[in-house]
Amino acid sequence: MKKDPFLVGLLCAIFLASVLPCHGAAVPVFHWLSVGLIALMFFMQGARLSRKAVVDGMVAWRLHLLILSCTFVLFPLLGLAAHALLPGLLLPELWLGILFLCCLPSTVQSSIAFTSIAGGNVPAAVCAATASNVLGIFITPVLVGLVLSQHGQLSGNPLNIVFQLLLPFIAGQVLQPWVGAWAHRNKRLLSLSDRGSILVVVYAAFSDAVMQGLWHRLPLADLGLVALADTALLALVLVLTTLLSRILGLPRQDEIAVIFCGSKKTLASGVPMANVLFPATSVGLIVLPLMLYHQIQLFVCAVLARRLSHWQERERAEARAVGQDA
Template sequence: MRFLKLDPFLMGLVSAVLLATFFPCHGAAVPVFRWLSIGLIALMFFLQGARLSRKAVVDGLVAWKLHLLILCCTFVLFPLLGLLGHALLPNLMQPEIWMGVLFLCCLPSTVQSSIAFTSIGGGNVPAAVCAATASNVLGIFITPVLVGLILSKHGGAAGNPLDIVYQLLLPFILGQVLQPWLGPWAHRNKKLLSFSDRGSVLVVVYAAFSDAVMQGLWHKLPVAEMGVIALVDAVLLFVVLGITIFAGRAFGLPLKDEIAVVFCGSKKTLASGVPMANVLFPPASVGMIVLPLMMYHQIQLFVCAVLARRFARMTQQAEQHEQTPEIRHAS
């Protein structure tokens, strides 16, 4: 039940936002933090490539029967729901906030929490590992394309395509090339690299919100709109959870596979999302654009923690039901 609590990473994010609010970087510090953010983003995706074993990548890309449904939820259902919401209620939030919601919808799934919740719920953990891996690998390629399509449709400004190549794709590919040599070291130092990843995200968040604060973020964003963002995020999550549960049962998936679909198909990664936003959007817009993602991150932890416990009871009851005839037959 630890997911019901505020995790240290979220507290770090809040601290970074508060620090940027009261002590934003300005003047000569701005280019320093900008280049630092670029370097940390490239390092993060390089290490992601180095950590992923070739077998995990192949399994995540080849085992398509279960994963196709998860990938459709992540990269088709979410964007369609985001576009539908924007089309129905374009004036509900500011354009940059709506862009943040649409950006959230284009992101890949998480890895750690998807696997953890699938495990807690008694689901198919190997499938969750492969699905989360496939989502993150493909997301490096698919997310920039989806964001570019949405931006062109809504008249937004996209980042330089070369930045996407240099900061996301090439570091990841280089990490994969060097994985046979760096992989064992990366697996031995998982905690250190996790700390490095999260520290990198905190630096990027501080730099992004510093730019936004200097542009008058908190004057543009009323407190009431924060509640609207949370409501939109919650509705989006509950709709996707409902659809994934229905789809799993409509396709006749076993309960364990259904659990993997629900948790992998409804998650959105914050750890990769913030760096991607920093590459894809103008610096002055990043702070506001990542707000919906930061709020969605915590909402998904709360809701999925409760749902995982419910699934755990269901799987336990199903196992007991399966064992009962065997016990009777043996007696």
């Protein structure tokens, strides 16, 4: 496993916020910088998505319905069940983070990459991941409102969601014929820009949390419990997506796409959404479960994708051997 520069950047942002948090006159500066970067990120997401990808992601509904159900139905139900069974396991903000994680859309790049490595249905993964991200911009805020309203922690103005997420995305789609080609030619630059934006948002969020006494309120043991809860959630979803695919009689390639697209949660969209939906003083703790889940899912799914690839290669080799014997 190669070192992930983005993970290093996240750790550095958290460390910097811990030893040198922004305060005083710098707070509104970082607030408006975060707002602008979030809007720019969603604008470029709209500009990068071709109309065909958006349409394909919405009309190929049979396979995608299962993936979307896992992403936006199965996950929230599991999160609510876990909270109902073990309400005292984690701090309230950390439980909010777990529930918020469960409402997020899937990733795009890693879902497609792992499906490809494992020998799954890559076109289906492309469409499903695209559909999840496009629909997630609309579905996630609604889900978060339904799931978390009982906690009284959802204080974000609904208009913020419209102005910072939806309108920039729609504007990107409208201008896609003019800026889409440039966005595709500069994918690497925009990827760095997206990650840089997330690092700024994380720094600002953790600065607020540190000023509120984050590290005095969060024992190290709680971090271990969050990692354990994330791992258990991922393992359960991987098992359930496999079982559901087999119950429905999906081909092996489609099953692989369901496993990898249905178990992922996006950090790239999750952190900006949290910044819009939750009070600034709570965002730092709330995004911790998502940041841990992001790294756990990458490691576990990388190992799983390699295993599935080896199993398929062995099955093909055995089939060829049987054919030669016949």
